[in-house]
Amino acid sequence: MHELQVTSRILDIALRHADGHQVSRIAVIHLRIGALSDLEDEWLQRYFDYLSRGTLAEKARLAIERMPIVVRCDGCSRSFEVEKPALDAVACPGCGGPRCQLISGREYVVANMEVV
Amino acid sequence: MDEVRLIQIAEDIHADNDLAARALRSRLDDEKVFLVNLMSAPGSGKTRTILRTIAELQASLRFGVIEADIDSKVDAEAVAAEGISAVQINTGGFCHLDATMVTQGLDQLELADLDVVVIENVGNLVCPAEFDTGAIKKVMILSVPEGDDKPLKYPLMFSVCDVLLVNKIDYLELSDFDMQKLRERVRKLNPEIEIFELSAKTGQGVGEWAGWLSREAKSFLGC
Numbered sequence: 001m002h003e004l005q006v007t008s009r010i011l012d013i014a015l016r017h018a019d020g021h022q023v024s025r026i027a028v029i030h031l032r033i034g035a036l037s038d039l040e041d042e043w044l045q046r047y048f049d050y051l052s053r054g055t056l057a058e059k060a061r062l063a064i065e066r067m068p069i070v071v072r073c074d075g076c077s078r079s080f081e082v083e084k085p086a087l088d089a090v091a092c093p094g095c096g097g098p099r100c101q102l103i104s105g106r107e108y109v110v111a112n113m114e115v116v
Numbered sequence: 117m118d119e120v121r122l123i124q125i126a127e128d129i130h131a132d133n134d135l136a137a138r139a140l141r142s143r144l145d146d147e148k149v150f151l152v153n154l155m156s157a158p159g160s161g162k163t164r165t166i167l168r169t170i171a172e173l174q175a176s177l178r179f180g181v182i183e184a185d186i187d188s189k190v191d192a193e194a195v196a197a198e199g200i201s202a203v204q205i206n207t208g209g210f211c212h213l214d215a216t217m218v219t220q221g222l223d224q225l226e227l228a229d230l231d232v233v234v235i236e237n238v239g240n241l242v243c244p245a246e247f248d249t250g251a252i253k254k255v256m257i258l259s260v261p262e263g264d265d266k267p268l269k270y271p272l273m274f275s276v277c278d279v280l281l282v283n284k285i286d287y288l289e290l291s292d293f294d295m296q297k298l299r300e301r302v303r304k305l306n307p308e309i310e311i312f313e314l315s316a317k318t319g320q321g322v323g324e325w326a327g328w329l330s331r332e333a334k335s336f337l338g339c
Binding site for chain 2: 006021084090100109114115
């Protein structure tokens, strides 16, 4: 729902890193977004297309890699991946323990970009 | 054909906000103000819960309220009518508050005269969960009419909060809301969360929650 604000941050970061690198055009921006985020890929791209008009990033493609949700068992410290719909019924595959802490799945990272 | 080059970035989109949130927490520590971020869906009873809680504690703690709304002043007026320091932030269409907006809101309050400031975040169970406002504690409300399945739909919100207030328990008799099931679902997502059942309307259960808030605030304030 806050795609516009997030997209605007992505554009700022990309343009800042393009500065001083003799970039004529940004072609692809690679993002890593945690699976817990509710952001829609399609809307991120649409907002980006709108905001990036007239900048070096105009027509750039957002390549989004969804990062898995990983939790760690309080009992045996084993880390394992969980699908979002299964989050309310997590049990450790090692010891069967029910208490886990979220390790990752909330990322919002601009990883790198392909420029010309 | 121009050569395609790769520029490494590895920058967190929320880095600016996280920095602003950390700066705010450090300021709150210096100025001795206990900031609470209250989040929920629209209509779950945030404003009424705030008023009830303040009524319970105002003999021992001085409260201020930051009201966030997309574009109205209804809640801020309701709070100010009770004689409580309130500041309104219109988010101009944003679905949540971030640390910079909260800092601007706090700047409009006389912090030296306050012990606890409650942020009434925008009514929304999705976006506010993603943004650190700089608050010391995050509290959410789920009201009985919303249903016991909400942890399944909005797992992030239930995961990030320190406290869950289950409001409108006076509706329990009329609904098929399963409190035990709700508790199990929430604990799976967040084993450490404190859960209080209350009705801001009748006042039932408000005392236990207010007691928790009072203990946490006083321990933070060192009094």
